[in-house]
Amino acid sequence: xxxADDIVKEFLVESYENLDRxxxxxITLEKNPKDSDILASIFRTIxxxxxxxxxxxxxxxxxxxxxxxSLLGRLRDGTLVLDGEITTALLAMVDxxxxxxASIEAQGSEGERDxxxxxxxxxxxxxxxxxxxxxxxxxxxxxxxxxxxxxxxVxxxxxxxxxxxxxxxxxxxxxGGAEAAAPPANIGAILMERTGVTPAEIQRAAALQKEGDxxxxxxxxxxxxxxxxxxxxxxLRVQRVQRTARVSTAAASDSTIRVDVGLLxxxxxxxxxxxxxxxxxLLFANRxxxxxxxxxxxxxxxxxxxxxxxxMKTRMQPIGNIWGQFPRTVRDVALGCGKEVRIEMEGKExxxxxxxxxxxxxxxxxxxxxxxxxxxxxxxxxxxxxxDRVGRLTLRAFHEGGQVNIEISDDGAGLSVDRIRKKxxxxxLITAEQAARITERExxxxxxxxxxxxxxxxxxxxxxxxxxxxxxxxxxKIGGTVDLQSVLGRGTTVRVKIPLTLAIIPALVVTCxxxxxxxxxxxxxxxxxxxxxxxxSGIEMVQGAPVHRxxxxxxxxxxxxxxxxxxxxxxxxQEGRPVNIVVLQAEGRAFxxxxxxxxxxxxxxxxxxxKQLKGVNTFxxxxxxxxxxxxLILDALGLAQKANVVSERHDRTVAEKELSAAEKDAGNRxxxxxxxxxxxxxxxxxxxxxxxxxxxxxxxxxxxGQRKVVQYRGQIMPLIEVAEAVGESASAAxxxxxxxxVLVYAERGHSVGLVVERILDIVEEDVVLDxxxxxxxxxxxxxxQQRVTDMLDVQGVVRAADPESFAVAAE
Amino acid sequence: MAQSEQFCxxxxxxxxxxxxxxxxxxxxxxxxxxxxxxxxxxxRGLINLRGQIVTAIDLRRRLGxxxxxxxxxxxxxxxRTDDGALSLLVDEIGDVIEAEQKTFEEPPDTLxxxxxxxxxxxxxxxxxxxHVLDIEKACRIMEAPxxxxxxx
Numbered sequence: 001x002x003x004a005d006d007i008v009k010e011f012l013v014e015s016y017e018n019l020d021r022x023x024x025x026x027i028t029l030e031k032n033p034k035d036s037d038i039l040a041s042i043f044r045t046i047x048x049x050x051x052x053x054x055x056x057x058x059x060x061x062x063x064x065x066x067x068x069x070s071l072l073g074r075l076r077d078g079t080l081v082l083d084g085e086i087t088t089a090l091l092a093m094v095d096x097x098x099x100x101x102a103s104i105e106a107q108g109s110e111g112e113r114d115x116x117x118x119x120x121x122x123x124x125x126x127x128x129x130x131x132x133x134x135x136x137x138x139x140x141x142x143x144x145x146x147x148x149x150x151x152x153x154v155x156x157x158x159x160x161x162x163x164x165x166x167x168x169x170x171x172x173x174x175x176g177g178a179e180a181a182a183p184p185a186n187i188g189a190i191l192m193e194r195t196g197v198t199p200a201e202i203q204r205a206a207a208l209q210k211e212g213d214x215x216x217x218x219x220x221x222x223x224x225x226x227x228x229x230x231x232x233x234x235x236l237r238v239q240r241v242q243r244t245a246r247v248s249t250a251a252a253s254d255s256t257i258r259v260d261v262g263l264l265x266x267x268x269x270x271x272x273x274x275x276x277x278x279x280x281x282l283l284f285a286n287r288x289x290x291x292x293x294x295x296x297x298x299x300x301x302x303x304x305x306x307x308x309x310x311x312m313k314t315r316m317q318p319i320g321n322i323w324g325q326f327p328r329t330v331r332d333v334a335l336g337c338g339k340e341v342r343i344e345m346e347g348k349e350x351x352x353x354x355x356x357x358x359x360x361x362x363x364x365x366x367x368x369x370x371x372x373x374x375x376x377x378x379x380x381x382x383x384x385x386x387x388d389r390v391g392r393l394t395l396r397a398f399h400e401g402g403q404v405n406i407e408i409s410d411d412g413a414g415l416s417v418d419r420i421r422k423k424x425x426x427x428x429l430i431t432a433e434q435a436a437r438i439t440e441r442e443x444x445x446x447x448x449x450x451x452x453x454x455x456x457x458x459x460x461x462x463x464x465x466x467x468x469x470x471x472x473x474x475x476x477k478i479g480g481t482v483d484l485q486s487v488l489g490r491g492t493t494v495r496v497k498i499p500l501t502l503a504i505i506p507a508l509v510v511t512c513x514x515x516x517x518x519x520x521x522x523x524x525x526x527x528x529x530x531x532x533x534x535x536x537s538g539i540e541m542v543q544g545a546p547v548h549r550x551x552x553x554x555x556x557x558x559x560x561x562x563x564x565x566x567x568x569x570x571x572x573x574q575e576g577r578p579v580n581i582v583v584l585q586a587e588g589r590a591f592x593x594x595x596x597x598x599x600x601x602x603x604x605x606x607x608x609x610x611k612q613l614k615g616v617n618t619f620x621x622x623x624x625x626x627x628x629x630x631x632l633i634l635d636a637l638g639l640a641q642k643a644n645v646v647s648e649r650h651d652r653t654v655a656e657k658e659l660s661a662a663e664k665d666a667g668n669r670x671x672x673x674x675x676x677x678x679x680x681x682x683x684x685x686x687x688x689x690x691x692x693x694x695x696x697x698x699x700x701x702x703x704x705g706q707r708k709v710v711q712y713r714g715q716i717m718p719l720i721e722v723a724e725a726v727g728e729s730a731s732a733a734x735x736x737x738x739x740x741x742v743l744v745y746a747e748r749g750h751s752v753g754l755v756v757e758r759i760l761d762i763v764e765e766d767v768v769l770d771x772x773x774x775x776x777x778x779x780x781x782x783x784x785q786q787r788v789t790d791m792l793d794v795q796g797v798v799r800a801a802d803p804e805s806f807a808v809a810a811e
Numbered sequence: 812m813a814q815s816e817q818f819c820x821x822x823x824x825x826x827x828x829x830x831x832x833x834x835x836x837x838x839x840x841x842x843x844x845x846x847x848x849x850x851x852x853x854x855r856g857l858i859n860l861r862g863q864i865v866t867a868i869d870l871r872r873r874l875g876x877x878x879x880x881x882x883x884x885x886x887x888x889x890x891r892t893d894d895g896a897l898s899l900l901v902d903e904i905g906d907v908i909e910a911e912q913k914t915f916e917e918p919p920d921t922l923x924x925x926x927x928x929x930x931x932x933x934x935x936x937x938x939x940x941x942h943v944l945d946i947e948k949a950c951r952i953m954e955a956p957x958x959x960x961x962x963x
Contacts, residue, residue: 234864273862515845564848610866611894612952616849622857622864630845630857630864642849 280627293563320348347397375412511564523636586640678723814912819907841884
């Protein structure tokens with residue numbers, strides 16, 4: 001690539017970025033036409049494009065930018081006021097520029113295009129203020145125009161003034177050089193904008209200056225009584241802020257560099273390989289039992305983990321990057337269908353992997369368009385319904401449990417359950433019988449079915465559904481889920497959950513039929529182990545379909561060995577072996593996957609499968625384990641489909657329906673982990689506070705100072721005996737071979753292990769805390785499963801035992 | 812100079828086969844494989860080729876030949892395809908030989924079925940015939956399920 005190409009490439013990259021910002025800026029400006037900072041920024045961007053395209057010989061591009069710049073110039077001078085029509089024209093100009101850039105990128109020229117219509121519109125808006133303004137304003141415009149010419153003459157003098165003022169207040173270096181580029185608004189303009197001073201007065205002052213008056217413009221104006229001294233000082237401050245802003249922007253660009261994404265991908269792949277090599281080394285280190293080798297490999301472990309995190313970070317981008325264009329999208333769609341919509345964004349800074357950002361861009365755009373097009377009602381209808389005539393569209397993004405949640409909610413008409421039900425039956429997507437039974441949430445999810453979207457008349461009637469199946473497919477392709485909730489007349493919320501990154505994921509490793517399989521932690525709900533004696537009673541049959549009663553609900557069971565055709569033998573409950581159930585979630589439905597063994601969780605590097613195996617949707621990919629062997633990654637949804645868990649849409653139990661109804665109004669309903677600690681009776685903590693459950697052999701417990709610790713995931717984790725913490729004696733069982741049951745509690749990167757005697761159960765209950773029993777380590781007691789249970793004060797216990805690590809976190 | 816091409820040769824159930832040497836990435840000894848359930852039998856499993864996951868296709872099964880004796884471990888001929896590397900499991904590796912274009916002939920009409928599809932033709936060498944394998948077709952397993960069934 002030669003130099004000229006490089007320059008063009010740089011120009012393209014910069015311009016694309018600037019154009020994206022331009023879209024946003026224009027929309028902001030339309031709402032607040034007086035914002036001179038934004039206007040100046042827009043003007044500068046177009047000015048730069050015009051200048052560079054002229055230099056590079058792109059005439060058409062230059063012409064469009066030039067006419068746009070002139071129009072913006074009038075806006076900046078205040079001769080024109082931005083209105084809807086001008087905004088539309090300017091946005092059209094941005095589009096035209098973008099198309100030309102794309103064409104330059106593809107073919108090296110602006111292409112054959114006719115921009116005369118756009119140019120004439122822009123020209124008309126510029127020269128025919130009639131179109132946008134009243135007659136009175138027009139005559140004033142002429143006056144201001146005159147003043148403007150005079151103002152230009154005194155530009156130099158004002159810059160001098162500003163310079164002196166600046167050097168008085170701060171030793172700002174290099175100011176003179178900055179003047180050459182687009183200057184910040186001059187002092188006269190600032191004064192005109194902020195005070196009542198007329199152009200004529202400024203003109204007079206400037207004329208005096210020109211005749212040899214040595215005083216500054218501001219001084220003259222104050223003397224003449226046109227402005228107050230305080231105003232001049234204020235105007236100078238504004239000017240200085242504008243300048244500093246420009247200087248700091250320059251500094252920010254100095255500390256960043258552009259890196260080719262391909263290179264980042266390569267680095268990412270290499271780190272992936274390093275993670276695998278690290279796993280292998282760790283395996284050796286544990287086997288060799290050489291202390292110094294172990295220490296070295298632990299160090300390697302830590303460095304690799306940090307490196308991995310740092311490399312991941314380089315690929316992270318704030319979601320605001322794609323949200324930035326939504327105000328424009330919303331404006332265009334709303335204008336097209338005569339609606340008024342306000343867009344609100346929360347959590348713009350939420351970061352996601354670049355590949356994911358790219359993958360969700362289209363689905364999100366689609367959802368946003370849908371909300372405006374179909375969700376939000378016409379202003380008149382909204383007023384009738386007693387709502388604000390301006391619809392509200394809220395975008396919210398936040399991290400939760402290693403995933404990113406994105407919510408798109410509108411306060412529109414909502415979805416009619418009955419109408420969807422009726423249409424789904426008409427389209428033969430479900431039978432009438434099914435329609436009568438399925439829950440509200442399942443009905444909403446029907447609109448994600450492919451068949452639902454194709455029929456135009458359905459979308460006209462029911463409101464939504466254009467290409468929702470595509471949205472769902474695309475989100476699921478990257479391991480995400482889509483969920484829709486709606487209240488008729490109140491609005492609709494679509495919740496998209498996506499993983500932070502695709503390349504390296506935590507996964508549970510299981511064994512089945514002698515092979516290992518990895519299950520992404522995202523789809524994992526919990527693990528259930530039935531002891532040999534429970535195996536028979538724990539698994540019941542519903543017409544030949546095995547189920548397990550999990551906290552009162554029937555959990556359909558799927559045997560991995562049978563789904564994968566690993567053995568033809570019928571499952572035999574009398575085997576006398578424990579049954580391991582991995583509770584997975586697919587499409588919001590839980591099912592239990594029965595595997596031979598549950599091994600451990602591991603960070604795995606997802607590698608794609610070859611084309612020959614792509615058709616098997618039971619597998620999401622493959623990974624290389626610590627010992628260098630390949631393991632397949634199971635896809636929860638694919639498994640569920642293969643085992644007919646999802647597609648059957650079999651009815652939920654009445655109990656479950658009642659439960660879910662109860663869930664809605666029961667605010668205190670919590671999932672609790674019940675356990676026994678020492679001789680103390682039953683205790684409980686909210687499951688949400690438990691990061692993991694672990695088992696350690698007693699001889700793994702080491703001492704660090706006064707504290708008991710274990711090595712856990714490359715870190716030293718202190719252990720707290722819950723029994724001791726609540727003032728009971730620890731259990732007498734100190735058999736060195738017995739296993740320690742540990743609840744891992746994590747807060748801001750610090751983990752602490754709570755040693756308990758026995759884990760009893762996980763239950764979902766309404767918790768009414770009775771503070772009577774409150775004491776050290778106990779929050780109070782509650783009735784859980786008809787028995788009095790003490791609620792452990794996890795934070796209190798942890799802080800009492802380890803005040804240092806958690807002291808900061810407490811704030 | 813007559814048109815000639817180099818072939819990497821191997822044996823399958825006593826038959827002599829060759830694939831163009833340009834398409835061969837490397838030849839490696841037997842690697843431990845991870846079986847892949849739910850796919851045609853011809854896919855023997857996945858191997859870890861220096862951090863890259865490569866699908867191994869058993870050519871005996873693919874071509875509908877008898878099973879390899881259990882005590883004989885196959886060799887991997889790793890070939891480059893449009894879809895990345897792929898390993899072909901063969902009995903034994905032969906020499907790299909040069910064959911002239913004029914010795915090539917289409918397979919006889921009497922050869923039928925999928926073997927005909929996957930064999931481009933034969934080179935009449937001095938002492939024997941070398942079958943030229945069509946790698947693209949041999950690798951297209953999921954798209955041709957009927958032949959996969961036949962293999963079973």
